[in-house]
Amino acid sequence: MQVGQFIVYIILFILLYNQVFLLLAFFEKRKTTSRKVTLPDELPTVTIIVPCFNEETTIQRTVESLLALDYPKDKISIYLINDGSVDNTRNVLDSYATGYENIKVFHKENGGKWRALNFALQYVTSEFVGCLDADSFVQPNALKEIISCFHHNPVAMAVTPSMRVWQPNTLVRKIQAAEYDFGIFIRKAFSFLGAIHITPGPFSIFRKKVFDTIGCYRHAHNTEDLEIALRMQKAGMVIDNAHNAIVYTVGPATAYKLYKQRVRWTGGFLKNMIDYRDMFFHKNHGHLSFWILPMTIITACSSLYIIAVFVITTIANLIKTLKELNLVNFDLPSPHFTFDWFFFDTTAATFIGMTLMATILISIFIGRVITNKERLFTVDLVYFIVLYSFIAPFWLVKSVYNTVLFRETKWR
């Protein structure tokens, strides 16, 4: 066996092992996923902060979804923070300034999402506080699901929701739809392992004392939702997941917008991993430190290796084909398509790769089943399986490049 083949088998083993490990973690505690919603006798007070920068097209739906939450109005406060928008966001927000007792509107100079959140946090007096991105919408039961999760798990200091893509009407959004359903499973499995290391902007809810104890949000390479979760983990705080608290978010509609978003996410992740490198292989941080975080780095390195091999092989084959065609004066052979199983790749790597794909599909189905999604088999699965591995390398390579050269990523 050649060295290259051996490396491929090692990568396949690690990736498959990780999938098996997460599935085991999930099935070990799957019964808790069908737990009934039970709430404390007296519902706690909650503040939801909505930072906005040029969100005129989506902010109204976001606020309306918060107003439609199945939660007592006197227990929930909504802080709308206009972070120096230059579009019509100010006027849309001002329309909520009067007539809604539980809504407060703030205008401030542009300073980035983390500063907008910190600006609002100084006014928060409720027991719980959360954020909702201005391009995301919550289901009416979402907050009760999260409060129920806090009720069942009193040591939880934060609870994350399940995220779905809002109206996946383009190819790029369809790919994200399946990816987000995969994310639902991953987050649930991570929660069972005590390894959630991202509290997503859309509707993660914290006990207020989290910020009183470990401080407010930081710039954190434009991934403040990742950094706050890592800081919580480092402080030994528990982060749980309420999978039935569904939040819809508007995914990037085009490949370029998705690329920009993922360069920010992945780049921020890698830089935060460097900042929090002391959490790796540390006995106080359990599965997160011994498997989940190292695995993210291994996955990134493996993907880079596979990308490099793919690109080099493709270029070499292209050059070879051109040279060969040149030998016969570019007289292309007439195409003939015949299926013969003999020429199908039957190496063990093929079957292992197929098994890996199957475990990913199973994970997506689990994400859909536990959140009661109406349709399990959708065309977005095909788009995800076929196309994701072709587009993800672009942002991964760029993110690594930015990280190595210490280049900051931009929001937009």
Add this chain to the structure above:
Amino acid sequence: MKETTFNWSKYILALIITGAIFVIAIMISNYFNDKKLESVRNIEDRIAIDILSSETQFDLIRSSSCKLISNDILSTELNDLASRLGYMEENRPNDDEEILRLKRQYSLLQVKDYLLMQRLESQCGFKSISVLYFYSNEKGACEECEKTGYVLTYLREKYPGLRVYAFDYNLDLSALQTLIKLNKVEDKLPAIIVGDKVYYGLTTLEEFEKVMPGLKTLKTATTTASTTATTTKK
């Protein structure tokens, strides 16, 4: 719901399951590879029987009824076998004993087919162009062999009447080594024999067309296809 104690059992169980999946994948892969080898063996057996049958038929009727013998004996099957063996060679280790055995058998079948064709040419007046091509897979032994192989494959596809017999120069097969000695083929690969002459280092289409002037008299694949189509219509 967080695990408060670090539990190694999941890691071990995951290791066992992943290991089991690997073992099963290797077993499935071996099963299919055996099936592939079996299919190559079957084709070789079939060709061996066909050659024997042709030789026997030839001996029985001598030159009196050359019409009864077709001049496209086995060429398609040999080509099919060549592509299958080539694929298996690419995807299995170079020193795979089973592949070497099949390759020896294939080379022997090619020699027999070549000899049979020569007899048909001399005794029945059949006209065909045969090329004996000697290559080497050994690293650094033949840098140009890939080019020569590509051009010959192209010519074989373009002119189905062209019979290309490809031999691994270093294959441990006495019949092949005799063929090499008889034709005085030197270790300067790639080498081809057209007619009685040995040529070395041909890699371009022009060079091949020059040493095979009769090539253009052969029907091209397109011509053959259109003729067949017309015949079927009638």
